[in-house]
Amino acid sequence: MAVIPLERKPLSFAERTYLPAIASGLKTTLKHLFAPNITMEYPEQRPAIPPGYRGVPTLVKDPHGREKCVSCQLCEFVCPPKAIRITPGEIPADAPERAHVEKGPQAFDIDMLRCIYCGLCQEVCPEEAIFLQNQYSMTGYTREEMVNHKDRLYELGGTLPDEHFKWDKKLDAEKHGNAH
Amino acid sequence: MADFYFNLPLWFRLLVQGFAVIMVVFPIAGFCSLAERKVSAWIQGRPGPNRALPVFIAWVPVLGPFLQRLGIFHFMADGGKMLFKEDSLPGHVNKFYFILAPIVAMMPALTTVTTVPFGAYLDAAGQVIPLGLARVDIGLLAVFAVSSLGVYSLILAGWASNSKYPFLGGVRASAQLISYELAMTLSVVPVFLWINSPGMPGTMSLARAVEFQSLPGFFGGAWFIFIMPVAALIFLVSLFAETNRHPFDMAEGEADLVGGFHTEYGAFKWGLFFVAEYAHMLIGSGVFTLLFLGGWNPLPWVTLAQFAALLHVAQLPLVVGLLSIGIFLGKVIALIFFFMWVRWTVPRFRYDQVMKLGWQKLLPLAIANLIAYAIGIAVIQK
């Protein structure tokens, strides 16, 4: 790499008085004085959330309104800060459509004071049941308030489109005799 | 009305005038702090404070939200906060001087206001009579003398805080203020050489300077900023340094001194320092307006008397008085805006640069300017 020594031009008298520089600076700031504000006034205006944003983790339901989580506890296992606590429960046999799924979460708590929004739970979930969605503002007055329970998680998550309907297919296959 | 006022006992009039000073300076200084926040915000592309809204204004349909957006009521909110905050007194300070310092800051700020004429009216004979609280013949000298006492508040605050950053701030402030006082005083001497022409009684009165900028003729009507641009420049730069404003706010310098001399202060004591700073700005801008910007004359070569005649109000002293006060205050506010504008334009100097500028640039320039104008004025007024 060649080093090219540049001769620095001596400053002219006008430049040494520092005044033209101040004048041009004043011009710039005056331009900014009349320029439109670039601040977003937050509570009234909300930012547009880009796709792929990792907000608060939530549980979602499939388009038929059934809960997708089968409480396999993979997310609990993978969660680096151990924010997720799942109490597995059985799906009662009196729901024939769902009986073959066998398990669903009895309780599902995510402690948002521990969560680091890494998205590993979403990545690891075999059922595509947990998603980090657009919710970015988690506030609460007590520690207890900052723990999202199951109903709150479903309320936040809502329903997302599903392409697989994995358990429906399994049920179909079972009915038609080619279960693996 | 006026007769009734002048028939009141002297002590009562003095009391009224004293209260008038406080009631004018405090709100204007408060509004300056608000304007500072707002102008800073606009220059930085922010909307600035725009939330506070008292209940009784919220009912006014269009004006209320407009004033809210303008942040007018943050002035009250700020003042209220300053008043009701816990006024803590750190354990390691020298209590007497610690409490004394903000009081000392306010005293020269409020005292100098009295010597600055702020308007004029036309008497029956068409003479321009300046308005002011105290008509001292040595006007400018009084302003300089009393405002130079303001340095003690910074020194005392820095020293009494008994902590290293405020101390450094106090030391810097004292050195800086003394350095720039010289250039400032020398820069206005040409103005007074010009207005103390032979055959006239000698005067340092600020009103006299305005009178000289409202004479007929090309040189008579020109504001002194056109006749003496170098003097005006030196005065303005020194004014920035004397009022501890950017780019000369070495005494605060939050980047290197935490908060400077008022690091240990909070609540209303801290607020007093800022009211004093804005009051100094106000008075400095007023003096600059009177000396170089034609005082209460609306435009160069257009005097107040001509302007009043144009509006057909020359016979109404009260209207002319209010008009002149309006013009004067307009210029002062424009200058204060300039202070804020410069604040967000020029980065803070380093301390050695401040000293170099003061002693090696401005002082010789002021002396050279003085000599040049002394010769020029001697030739012209021969």
Add this chain to the structure above:
Amino acid sequence: MAQLLFNLFAVFTLVTAAGVVLNKNVVNAAMCLLLTLVGVAGLFVALNAYLLAFILLLVYAGAVVALFLFIIMLLDTKGDQRPGLKHLSLIARAIALALVAGGVVSFFVRSRLPEPSLGATPALGAELKLYAYQLFTTYLLPVQVIGFLLLIAMLGVIVLSKKFDGLEDIK
């Protein structure tokens, strides 16, 4: 009213002047000096010498005492570290006291002050010009001599305080 103010300022000046001498804390002493100067300025105002009063404030109260405080802060002197009285300093004090006493006594016994005539007191506006005129005519030589003295003192301070690389150059 004026007489009352004069007396008030006189007492104030004397009390604060005593404070300068008696205070052990240097900063307190400097602040007392400041108040003394303000008191003297008040005396001048009571005597209608406004110009003198404000020049006193501008130069002494505004700059000189500020520099005193500046130096005190820079040196960080602690109060109440008085060295014990030596014999020499005792003798010096006695001589100084005797000189002051002699001066005061001679002032009262021998002095002839011209009676002030109120009619001859110049008007305020004229005083400024008169003052300046006197400075540049009658008292031009003393002003020049004092100016020169101060210049030499300043140069001396610069020479003493600045570290020159080659001392041979200035010798």
